[in-house]
Amino acid sequence: MTRVAVFGAGSWGTAFAKVLVDAGNDVTVWARRPELAARINDEHRNEDYLPGVRLPAGLVATTDPAQAFDAAELVAFAVPSQTLRPNLVEWSPMAPPDATYLSLMKGVELGTAKRMSEVIGEITGAPTERIAVVSGPNLALEIAQEQPTATVVACVDEARATAVQKLCSTPYFRPYTNIDVxxxxxxxxxxxxxxxxxxxxxxxxxxxxxxxxxxxxxxxxxxxxxxxxxxxxxxxxxxxxxxxxxxxxxxxxxxxxxxxxxxxxxxxxxxxxxxxxxxxxxxxxxxxxxxxxxxxxxxxxxxxxxxxxxxxxxxxxxxxxxxxxxxxxxxxx
The missing domain is CATH 1.10.1040.10 (N-(1-d-carboxylethyl)-l-norvaline Dehydrogenase; domain 2)
Structure with missing residues (x-):
């Protein structure tokens, strides 16, 4: 069982965390608001972002980034793209040294015009071979409702893309690989x-x-x-x-x-x-x-x-x- 941290408990972060749990991983999602983390843990719901969706009992939420990072082999980021840099500055010293970073974000940074994987690499110091991205038709509510969809896991290291592909593959979520980040x-x-x-x-x-x-x-x-x-x-x-x-x-x-x-x-x-x-x-x-x-x-x-x-x-x-x-x-x- 692979230990995964997902930073961001909005619609897409929570939906992807559910996918990861359904794929058999040990998943902790970081939430900014304590009341949201409590609802995910106690009620197994995130009605603010995914109304009507029952979340897996195995999905754990926390407001403590160190707890989320603890022993994580895969770290996924699903925060608003323009907040990634300041968050990473705070979080990256807690990150496991060899974790794979996964960007779930779809944006370009204001001021630098950098893609999210570039921001991750700059702040964490991780090489491009350790940074992957997920992109595709990722409407969060439909995925959380387990409607069939396909997506792309991209990484310049094809073997790492394949490893992430296996970690997020479920009967309703079909990832393909690509090296074109x-x-x-x-x-x-x-x-x-x-x-x-x-x-x-x-x-x-x-x-x-x-x-x-x-x-x-x-x-x-x-x-x-x-x-x-x-x-x-x-x-x-x-x-x-x-x-x-x-x-x-x-x-x-x-x-x-x-x-x-x-x-x-x-x-x-x-x-x-x-x-x-x-x-x-x-x-x-x-x-x-x-x-x-x-x-x-x-x-x-x-x-x-x-x-x-x-x-x-x-x-x-x-x-x-x-x-x-x-x-x-x-x-x-």
Whole structure:
């Protein structure tokens, strides 16, 4: 039985912790709030994030990071991407020296434009061979309800990716392996921004043609950026690219899509944020960091740029549509 620590008891952290327990591991999840840890331990529920889901009795929650780290062979992080660095600065001295680190986060850090695995490596000093990521269509509630899904475990060390794959494989959760960490992380980060754009379109009353167009062109700009950063273009046709993009852009469970809908209906950023009940729409912050990453590499990302302008600039949703539709004509390829 492998000892695993999961840092973050939100929807995805708790759902993945459940997957790990169901796969036969000894799992402790770190929660920020004592009352949430108590409910997981005593009631085996996390109604704040996974309503109606019964958690395994073997899942242990704690607010003590040292207790979570104790003897852990695999350490997974599922905190909001923009809080990873300060948390790791506090936590990393307690970490077991040879643990595998696993990023469940889908974002790019503001200010540095670093992917989450890069932040983990920088703060912990762990080599890239010891850092893996999970990406794919990972709608937490559906996974916690044991609806069949597939995902990707990526690591530059293929043997380590395979080891993590075995640790999180269950009858309802099927992981595949990949060595393209850059592509898998980038697909997971940019899709949140594209989902905001889809939500904006739906909030304005547009239909499936609009959404399909945004998804397809969003995938194109993700692949452009990814290829410039050294990613395998085929990754974006897989679960961590197209799979995650389709799920996030279409599902009402997607915080990014529903947040975008509110913007499309005319709500301000602050008004839309009030309805998220403390859950972060990662694309709102990632749109700025993804745009910064693209600008550093001189890659055109018009949808990301338009979403950033709606969230933080003076662009209205109507302006966004007009801007994207009036771009110069060009070949698709």
């Amino acid at each position: 850059v592509g898998c992380e980038l697909g997971g980060a940019v899709k949140n921004v594209i989902a905001l754009a889809c939500g904006i379109g739906q909030g304005m009353g547009f239909g499936d043609n609009t959404v399909a167009s945004i998804i397809t062109r969003g995938l194109a700009e993700t692949a452009r950026l990814g290829e410039c950063l050294g990613a395998d273009p085929l990754t974006f046709a897989g679960l961590a690219g197209l799979g995650d993009l389709v799920a996030t852009c279409n599902s009402p469970l997607s915080r990014n899509r529903t947040f975008g809908e509110r913007l499309g209906r005319g709500e301000s950023l602050e008004e839309a944020q009030e309805h998220t009940h403390g859950q972060v729409a990662e694309g709102v912050k990632s749109c700025r960091s993804v745009l910064e990453l693209a600008r550093r590499h001189e890659v055109e990302v018009p949808i990301t740029q338009a979403v950033e302008a709606v969230c933080f600039g003076s662009l209205t949703p109507r302006d966004m549509v007009d801007l994207l539709m009036s771009r110069s004509m060009k070949s698709e390829s």
